[in-house]
Each structure stands twice: as C-alpha cells, then as structure tokens.
Amino acid sequence: MRRTIEVVLLLTVAAACSDDAPPDRSVVSDNGGTLVVSVGGDPDIFLPPLTVSNTGRLVNALVYDQLAQIGASLNTVGDQGFEPQLARSWQWSTDSLSIAFSVDPRARWHDGKPVRASDVRFTHRLYADSSTGSPFATVIANIDSVSVRDSLTAVFWFGKRSPLQFFDAVHSISILPEHVFAGARGVALRSSPAARSPVGSGRFRFVRWRPGASVDLIADTSNYRERPKLDRVVLTVAPDFNTALARVVGGEADLLEQIPFASLPQIAANPDLRALPAAALEYSFIQFNLRAPGNRSRPHPVFGDRTLRRALTMAVDRERTVRSAYDTLARPAVGPTVRAFATTDTTLRQIPHLPDAARRLLDSLGWRDSDGDGTRERNGRPLQFKLAVPSSSKARVNMAVLVQEQLRQVGVKADIDQMEFAAFLDRETRRDFDAVFGSWHSDASPGGIRQTWGTKGSQTKGGSNFGSYENSVFDAHIDSGLAAMTLDSRRSQFTAAYQQIIDDAPAIWMAEPRRILVLHRRIEVKGIRPDAWWAGMGSWSIPANSRIARDRFVPVP
Amino acid sequence: MVAFILRRLAQGAIVVGLAATIVFLLIHLAPGDPFAGWIDESSLDPAVRSQWREAYGLGESLPTQYLRYVVNVMRGDLGFSLSMQRPIQDVLVDALPNTLLLMGVALTLSFSGGILAALAQAGNAGRFGDRAIGGVAMLLFSVPDFLLAMLVLAVFAYWIPLFPIGGAIDPILHDSMSRPARFGDRARHLVLPALTLSLLYFPIIARHQRAALRDVMPSDFVSMARAKGVSERQLLYSHGLRIALLPVIAMLGVAFPALLTGAVFVEKVFSWPGMGLVTVNAIGKRDYLLVTAVVILGSAFVVIGSIIADTLYKALDPRLRDER
Numbered sequence: 119m120r121r122t123i124e125v126v127l128l129l130t131v132a133a134a135c136s137d138d139a140p141p142d143r144s145v146v147s148d149n150g151g152t153l154v155v156s157v158g159g160d161p162d163i164f165l166p167p168l169t170v171s172n173t174g175r176l177v178n179a180l181v182y183d184q185l186a187q188i189g190a191s192l193n194t195v196g197d198q199g200f201e202p203q204l205a206r207s208w209q210w211s212t213d214s215l216s217i218a219f220s221v222d223p224r225a226r227w228h229d230g231k232p233v234r235a236s237d238v239r240f241t242h243r244l245y246a247d248s249s250t251g252s253p254f255a256t257v258i259a260n261i262d263s264v265s266v267r268d269s270l271t272a273v274f275w276f277g278k279r280s281p282l283q284f285f286d287a288v289h290s291i292s293i294l295p296e297h298v299f300a301g302a303r304g305v306a307l308r309s310s311p312a313a314r315s316p317v318g319s320g321r322f323r324f325v326r327w328r329p330g331a332s333v334d335l336i337a338d339t340s341n342y343r344e345r346p347k348l349d350r351v352v353l354t355v356a357p358d359f360n361t362a363l364a365r366v367v368g369g370e371a372d373l374l375e376q377i378p379f380a381s382l383p384q385i386a387a388n389p390d391l392r393a394l395p396a397a398a399l400e401y402s403f404i405q406f407n408l409r410a411p412g413n414r415s416r417p418h419p420v421f422g423d424r425t426l427r428r429a430l431t432m433a434v435d436r437e438r439t440v441r442s443a444y445d446t447l448a449r450p451a452v453g454p455t456v457r458a459f460a461t462t463d464t465t466l467r468q469i470p471h472l473p474d475a476a477r478r479l480l481d482s483l484g485w486r487d488s489d490g491d492g493t494r495e496r497n498g499r500p501l502q503f504k505l506a507v508p509s510s511s512k513a514r515v516n517m518a519v520l521v522q523e524q525l526r527q528v529g530v531k532a533d534i535d536q537m538e539f540a541a542f543l544d545r546e547t548r549r550d551f552d553a554v555f556g557s558w559h560s561d562a563s564p565g566g567i568r569q570t571w572g573t574k575g576s577q578t579k580g581g582s583n584f585g586s587y588e589n590s591v592f593d594a595h596i597d598s599g600l601a602a603m604t605l606d607s608r609r610s611q612f613t614a615a616y617q618q619i620i621d622d623a624p625a626i627w628m629a630e631p632r633r634i635l636v637l638h639r640r641i642e643v644k645g646i647r648p649d650a651w652w653a654g655m656g657s658w659s660i661p662a663n664s665r666i667a668r669d670r671f672v673p674v675p
Numbered sequence: 676m677v678a679f680i681l682r683r684l685a686q687g688a689i690v691v692g693l694a695a696t697i698v699f700l701l702i703h704l705a706p707g708d709p710f711a712g713w714i715d716e717s718s719l720d721p722a723v724r725s726q727w728r729e730a731y732g733l734g735e736s737l738p739t740q741y742l743r744y745v746v747n748v749m750r751g752d753l754g755f756s757l758s759m760q761r762p763i764q765d766v767l768v769d770a771l772p773n774t775l776l777l778m779g780v781a782l783t784l785s786f787s788g789g790i791l792a793a794l795a796q797a798g799n800a801g802r803f804g805d806r807a808i809g810g811v812a813m814l815l816f817s818v819p820d821f822l823l824a825m826l827v828l829a830v831f832a833y834w835i836p837l838f839p840i841g842g843a844i845d846p847i848l849h850d851s852m853s854r855p856a857r858f859g860d861r862a863r864h865l866v867l868p869a870l871t872l873s874l875l876y877f878p879i880i881a882r883h884q885r886a887a888l889r890d891v892m893p894s895d896f897v898s899m900a901r902a903k904g905v906s907e908r909q910l911l912y913s914h915g916l917r918i919a920l921l922p923v924i925a926m927l928g929v930a931f932p933a934l935l936t937g938a939v940f941v942e943k944v945f946s947w948p949g950m951g952l953v954t955v956n957a958i959g960k961r962d963y964l965l966v967t968a969v970v971i972l973g974s975a976f977v978v979i980g981s982i983i984a985d986t987l988y989k990a991l992d993p994r995l996r997d998e999r
Contacts, residue, residue, distance in 0.1 A: 152847060162758065308760050309761065309762070314761065328844075328846070329766070329769050329770070330773075330948025330949070330952050330953070331842055331946070332842070334846070350847075354946070355946060356841055356946045357943050357952065357956075360944075361828065361944055361946055364828060364832065364833055364841075365841060367833070368832060370840050671847060671848055
C-alpha cells in the first residue's frame with residue numbers, strides 16, 4: 119500500500135512538473151483584462167485553408183487577417199459594406215476582371231516581419247493548390263491568379279466577371295506568412311509547426327494550445343489596426359454542455375457561445391450574467407422526401423404530391439409552434455433562408471395556417487377517414503409517416519410533438535422517431551426517410567442553397583438536398599440571383615426562387631432561432647455579426663472598475 | 676519472480692499483438708478505408724487523392740499494409756491522427772499522463788477506502804455500522820455514473836465552490852504560479868474527477884472485501900489464533916485481512932482497464948484532458964488510426980493490470996511462489 123501511495127505521489131509530482139515552460143512573469147495591464155470563453159471542443163488545426171472546427175475558426179479569425187471583412191449587412195455583391203482589414207484600400211480595373219489590393223504598410227507578422235504582397239500571392243497559391251486539399255479551393259475557383267505589382271500591392275485576376283469577386287477574394291482567404299510556411303506542401307503542410315502554433319498579423323497573438331484543455335491568445339500590443347482592448351483571450355475546452363454552463367455560472371468562464379432556451383432562467387437568476395440574443399444564420403424545417411425511400415426513381419407515395427404537401431403545411435400553426443418552443447427567441451422561418459441575408463424578402467407569401475382548408479384539400483385528394491379511427495386512408499393506405507428528429511435538439515423535439523398533434527387534428531398520423539444525431543445524419547444522407555426535422559446553418563453567403571435545395575444538390579453524389587426537391591424554375595432563379603451584379607436584382611431573383619419553393623412546399627419552414635450568447639456583465643460587447651459572433655472581439659472591453667483577479671495576469675510572450 | 680514477470684510480459688505482448696491485429700482487420704474490413712471520410716470531404720482532385728492514398732500506403736495489398744503497420748508500431752510509430760492533425764504519439768504523450776494520474780489516485784482511493792470500509796463492517800458485523808456502510812455502498816453502487824459525476828460537480832464545484840469546475844489546471848493563472856502552487860493547482864483540479872471515479876469503484880471493492888473477510892474469519896487458523904488469546908482487532912487486521920486481500924487484489928487487474936473505460940465519462944464531465952476525451956473525440960471524428968492506438972494502449976493496460984495483480988498475489992500468498 120505504501121509503495122502504491124509513493125507511486126501515485128510520484129505520478130502527481132511528475133504531472134505537475136510536466137509543463138516545461140517556466141512560470142510566466144506577470145504584468146498588470148491598464149488596458150483590458152482577460153476574456154475566458156468556454157468552447158465545446160478542441161481546435162483541429164490553425165491553418166485557415168483546412169480549418170473546419172468552430173474553435174479553430176475562432177482562433178484563426180483572431181490571429182489571422184483577411185484583406186477586408188464583410189460588413190454587418192452581410193452583403194456579398196461587389197465591395198459595398200466591406201471594411202478594410204489587411205488591405206488599406208483596393209482598386210478595381212476598368213474591365214472589373216482584376217482588383218488591386220494595397221496592403222497596409224504598417225502591418226507586421228507576429229514574428230516582426232512585414233506583411234508583403236508576396237504573402238497574399240503565396241496564400242492564394244496555397245488555397246488553390248490541389249495538394250493542400252482545401253475545401254475553399256472550389257469557392258475561389260474564379261480567382262485565376264494573384265500577381266505582385268510592388269511589395270505592397272497584390273492584384274487578384276479573375277476568370278470572369280461575377281458579383282462575388284470581391285467576396286471570394288477577401289472572405290474565404292485569410293492571409294498567411296510565406297516565410298513561415300515556405301516549402302511545406304500537401305500532407306507536410308498539415309504537420310508543419312505553424313499549423314499548431316500560428317503566426318498571423320491579427321490583433322491577437324497565439325501563445326499556446328494545451329490539447330483538451332485550453333488555447334491562450336494575448337493582445338498584439340503593436341498591431342497596425344490598434345491593439346485590442348482586451349489583454350488576453352483564453353478558450354477553455356468543456357465538451358460537456360452542463361460543465362460548460364456551470365463554468366460560466368460559477369464565474370470560471372465569461373462567455374458561452376450558445377445556450378438552449380431551457381437554461382435561460384438559470385442565467386436570469388444570476389446577477390453577474392446576461393443573455394445576449396443575436397441574429398444567427400440558422401433555420402429549421404420539416405423536410406419531406408419527394409422520392410420513394412426504397413426506389414428513388416419513383417415519387418414518394420405520399421409526399422410526391424404537391425397539393426398534399428401544401429395541405430400538411432396548412433395544418434401546422436408555425437407561429438404558435440415556434441412561440442411555444444422558443445418563446446421570443448425564434449421566429450417562424452420565412453423559407454430556406456434567414457432574415458440576416460440582404461437577399462431575404464421577409465414579406466414572402468407564406469402558405470397560411472388553415473386547418474379546415476387542409477381538411478378539404480385532403481378530402482379532394484381522396485384521403486378520407488373511412489374507418490373512423492381518426493387517420494385518413496386512400497386505397498387502403500393510411501395517411502401516416504415517420505418524422506425523424508435528432509434527440510440532440512430539444513427545440514426540434516418539442517416542435518415535433520406540437521406538429522404531430524396539429525396533424526392529428528386533420529387526420530394525419532405522424533410517428534416521431536427520435537434518434538441520436540449521427541444516426542439521424544446517416545438516415546438523411548442515405549435518404550432513407552419519409553420526413554426529417556432538419557436544420558441548416560448557412561455561411562455568410564446565401565449561395566449554399568444550390569446544394570441544399572437545388573437540383574444539383576439532389577442529383578450529385580454528396581449533395582445535401584436530401585428530400586430531392588427538383589424544380590428547374592427554382593434553379594434558374596437561384597442561378598440568376600447568384601449571377602446578378604446588383605443587390606436589387608439579386609434580391610428579386612432570390613425572392614422569386616424562395617416564393618417558388620414556398621409554394622411547392624417540399625418542407626414546412628419552421629423556425630429561425632436567434633443565437634443566445636451568455637456573457638459576464640463586466641464584458642462590454644460591440645455588435646455581434648450573425649455569421650461570426652467573435653468578429654468584433656478586438657473592440658470588446660472590460661472596464662477597469664469591473665476587472666477581477668484573473669484580469670491582472672497576462673503572460674509575457 | 677523475474678522469470679515469472681518476463682514470461683507474463685511475453686504473453687502480454689502476444690495479447691496486445693492479437694488485439695492490434697483484430698482492430699486493424701476490423702477497420703480495414705469495414706466499408707471504405709480509414710481515410711475515406713476525410714479524403715471525400717476534401718475537394719481534392721482524383722490525382723492528388725490517389726497520391727495521398729499512396730503516401731499512406733492504402734494502395735498496397737492488405738497483408739503488405741498489415742506488415743508495414745506492425746513494423747511501424749514496433750518502432751513506436753503509431754501513425755498520424757487526422758482529427759488532431761499531429762502524430763498519434765504526441766496525442767498520447769499529452770493525454771496519457773493525465774489519465775494515469777487520475778487512475779492512480781482513483782485506484783488508491785477506491786481500494787484503500789473500500790478495504791477500510793470492509794474492515795469497519797467486518798468489525799461491526801450485523802450491527803448498525805455494518806448496515807450503514809453497506810447501505811451507502813449499495814447506494815453508490817446503484818447510482819448511474821453520469822448522475823454521480825453531475826452530483827459531485829454540482830455539490831463541490833457549484834453549491835459549495837471548494838474545487839474548480841473542470842480541467843486539469845487553472846488555464847489563466849497556472850503559468851504564473853510558483854512550482855509548489857502549480858502542484859497545488861493540479862491537485863485541486865484532480866480532487867473532483869478522482870473522487871467521482873473512486874466513489875464509482877469503492878462500493879465494489881468494499882463488498883468484495885467484506886465478503887472475503889466474512890469467509891476467512893471463521894477459518895481454523897483464525898480460531899486457533901483466537902484460542903491463543905489474539906485480540907479480535909489483531910485477528911481482523913493481521914490474520915484475516917492478509918488472506919482476504921487476495922481476491923480483492925485479483926480485482927486490481929480488472930479495475931485498471933475498467934477505470935480507464937470509466938474515465939471516459941468522468942473526463943468528459945470534468946473536462947479532464949486525458950485518454951477518455953481523446954477516445955471520445957477519435958470515435959466521433961472517425962479517426963481510425965487513433966482509435967486503433969487507443970485500443971492497443973487499452974489492451975496493454977489490461978496486460979499490465981493483470982501482471983501487477985498476479986505479482987501482488989504471489990507476493991502475498993506464499994503458496995503461489997513456487998508455482999511456475
């Protein structure tokens with residue numbers, strides 16, 4: 119026993135001393151404090167062309183710069199609303215086939231070397247290099263090349279005129295230091311030291327990543343875009359949501375990026391915390407499978423009929439259902455889009471909630487309750503289907519129960535099939551379902567709709583149009599919208615496309631939830647961008663009189 | 676004894692090798708290949724995709740892949756973690772010390788606590804103390820692990836905030852602490868996950884130890900010692916416990932890997948950056964090479980646990996010392 123205790127003590131000592139870095143000398147900062155963010159998982163890699171995890175994207179956004187960043191309006195047409203970042207200014211060529219970006223001469227990498235136009239050229243090549251394997255390569259396919267006019271001017275050359283030229287050049291590409299990555303390609307790039315210890319030009323410097331535990335960033339005090347007001351940002355990993363919430367409620371963390379509605383009373387009861395609702399890019403829907411699950415060459419025996427789908431939509435009181443599930447923290451979805459997009463017309467004509475009309479429509483289609491059991495039948499087939507719902511989403515489960523009851527009242531039997539998220543996803547991607555309660559989280563551009571609801575997404579391998587809605591008119595409006603050179607024409611095309619799909623009712627558009635950030639009251643926040651809540655973190659602050667003990671400690675880099 | 680340990684180590688190596696082989700085959704027999712998801716998700720052109728497959732040796736036959744895998748593992752090269760984007764050895768080197776620390780403390784606490792509880796029960800057999808300790812042990816035994824972990828977290832980190840809510844160190848202040856303070860910081864963070872794991876395993880040890888003591892105490896040699904005037908306390912502690920410890924020590928071999936498994940949930944709840952979290956993430960992200968490495972490590976734990984148990988068994992039971 120004594121030996122065992124000795125071993126344990128030795129292990130404890132060994133583990134305690136395992137951090138080989140010497141203790142940092144601490145300084146008291148006059149400007150800022152420490153923001154502790156509770157995140158759900160580790161970052162994957164700090165290499166923007168390859169990063170897919172939320173935590174990784176968050177760190178990249180703080181450490182690296184883009185040439186310009188999208189504005190709060192999320193306009194993606196032309197350069198309207200974009201704010202300069204690494205590029206101090208830009209100049210379009212007369213034929214609009216090139217844009218010359220002037221890099222801010224004050225910009226420095228965190229290792230002290232100046233940022234140059236050659237870094238921009240290198241970055242584009244890295245993103246476009248097929249051996250890098252970047253998922254963004256297809257997004258920037260219209261950028262033919264980047265040339266260097268002088269040490270501070272990088273010129274983007276495009277294959278064709280497109281409304282998204284500017285967006286493609288600045289939004290999808292974070293500028294990387296050529297001297298740090300020089301020589302690394304393909305697989306070697308993934309294991310290069312800078313992929314785990316990034317050297318950027320952003321307002322925060324990377325300090326360290328303790329896998330499974332935390333990521334530490336500090337202010338770049340000599341940053342060309344002005345030092346951030348915060349001294350330090352620490353991301354602490356808490357994979358279990360209850361633990362993450364307990365950390366925030368217990369004061370160990372300052373921010374949790376999203377909490378469910380059910381946890382709000384706990385936040386409201388804590389005088390140190392506040393819940394900050396913000397627009398998000400998410401919408402949920404009950405999607406019908408328009409093709410027979412066992413034989414996709416045939417229409418679904420129930421949902422293949424547009425009139426029936428419209429009748430089901432009429433039976434559902436979306437306003438009341440969403441209110442019941444979210445109170446005021448979500449609104450009924452307006453279609454396969456979100457209100458934050460500049461292309462969304464919020465006055466789109468919806469299929470109204472008219473249960474009596476729904477009953478009449480179902481009668482007219484021959485679906486009648488002939489045996490008096492409450493469920494309609496036609497040719498011996500009951501009007502019954504399975505609705506798959508991921509158990510991970512309490513809101514969707516709750517809404518499904520309410521929808522089930524509303525459908526029952528018009529003689530439709532929906533069996534709720536709650537399943538674990540991975541199983542739900544598997545069912546969706548195999549397209550082996552009658553109906554699913556799905557949800558999409560959009561990127562900053564509405565262009566993803568081609569994959570999620572367009573014919574392309576239905577017919578191509580790996581497409582995300584799981585319900586196989588195919589309508590050439592819808593496709594044409596989307597294509598025209600994406601090709602439109604002005605925001606007005608883009609918006610009108612998207613409006614026509616949305617109206618078409620709403621009328622066809624391949625889904626019941628359910629909720630557009632808001633993001634609820636939980637913050638300690640001492641954190642002063644300026645503006646939350648719907649696509650990236652962390653985008654303005656450089657301007658966040660902690661007033662001096664609100665700082666607590668941990669705000670005084672800043673590691674010396 | 677040395678020959679015995681060497682023999683058991685050789686047997687253990689075979690067991691670990693078999694486990695690695697089975698996992699390797701299962702993964703390669705599954706639809707697709709270990710890189711399918713990753714490669715398909717990336718927008719790689721077919722030429723690059725095939726280059727990458729070649730780089731990872733996926734274009735070779737299964738026996739060739741297996742031989743290369745075995746050689747690499749024997750050289751200590753477990754491959755590259757696709758989800759963590761770093762060599763698997765580095766991932767394990769980061770996580771393993773934390774899990775060993777957690778398991779070491781939890782094993783010590785659960786075994787010492789369980790044995791002490793059983794001694795207290797045996798010393799008060801049939802009386803209130805026996806029933807009370809038995810009741811508590813039964814209650815802990817029947818509480819689901821997730822509920823216990825959440826309860827411990829709520830009580831000691833939230834309602835009575837004595838200990839940190841999660842993690843292995845204070846992410847803000849740890850680096851600025853003196854060495855003793857860093858030791859204390861780590862110890863404070865260790866308390867709740869270790870306590871939870873111990874409470875999960877303690878009742879099992881206590882019940883087995885109590886049953887073993889009750890079996891041993893009526894033995895002839897105990898009666899003989901009692902007749903010689905040895906006190907009841909000495910009978911229990913010196914005569915009975917020495918023999919009754921044997922079946923409990925045998926449990927050490929099982930407890931070692933079982934705690935590793937149990938640590939998965941506890942590590943998740945307490946955000947303890949150990950093997951449990953690595954395993955959960957590896958499975959979630961279909962990082963097959965990392966999963967394989969974790970299985971190899973797990974089977975090594977089983978082997979080491981059983982060797983430790985057998986060695987202790989031999990040390991405590993003279994009858995087994997000559998057994999080959």
